[in-house]
Amino acid sequence: MAFQEGYKSSWDRMVAAYPDITQSSTCTFQNWELVAPEKWVPDGYVCIRVDGRGSGKIDLLSPRETKDSYDCIELAATQSWYNGKVGINGISYYAINQWPVAAQQPLHLTAICVWEGAPTGTATGRGTEVS
Numbered sequence: 001m002a003f004q005e006g007y008k009s010s011w012d013r014m015v016a017a018y019p020d021i022t023q024s025s026t027c028t029f030q031n032w033e034l035v036a037p038e039k040w041v042p043d044g045y046v047c048i049r050v051d052g053r054g055s056g057k058i059d060l061l062s063p064r065e066t067k068d069s070y071d072c073i074e075l076a077a078t079q080s081w082y083n084g085k086v087g088i089n090g091i092s093y094y095a096i097n098q099w100p101v102a103a104q105q106p107l108h109l110t111a112i113c114v115w116e117g118a119p120t121g122t123a124t125g126r127g128t129e130v131s
Helices: 008-017 037-043 063-076 098-103 120-124
Strands: 086-091 109-115
Touching: 063 086, 063 098, 086 098, 098 109
Parallel strands: 086 109
Antiparallel strands: none
C-alpha cells in the first residue's frame, strides 16, 4: 500500500510542508523508510527492496537477516544491469541494518547511506564494528 493511502492525514501534512517530495514522482512505489524509485531510476539507479525471509516470525537484526542482505548484494552483482557498484540505502530500521551487513564486507558493496540509523552495537548491544 502506498504511504499516501495508508497514512493519508500524515501524507497530506508532509506534502503541505515539503511540496518538493512529489516533484518528479507519484510516490506510488515508495515503501515506508525506503527511497522513491521514480526519483532514483531516471538517474541510473536500480532500486531493490529486500524483504525478510519467511512469514509469521520476525527475526529483526538477526544473523540470518544480515546474511540475506549480503546474499542479495552479491546476487545484484550477477545481473545484466549491474554497473560495478552496489549501495545500501534506507531510513531508521533499514539504516540500522546496514551496519552489520557492511561489517560482513560483501565483495560488491561499494557504499552505505545511513539515514537516521544508529550503529547496531548501540541499538542492540551486539557491539558490531564496521571497518
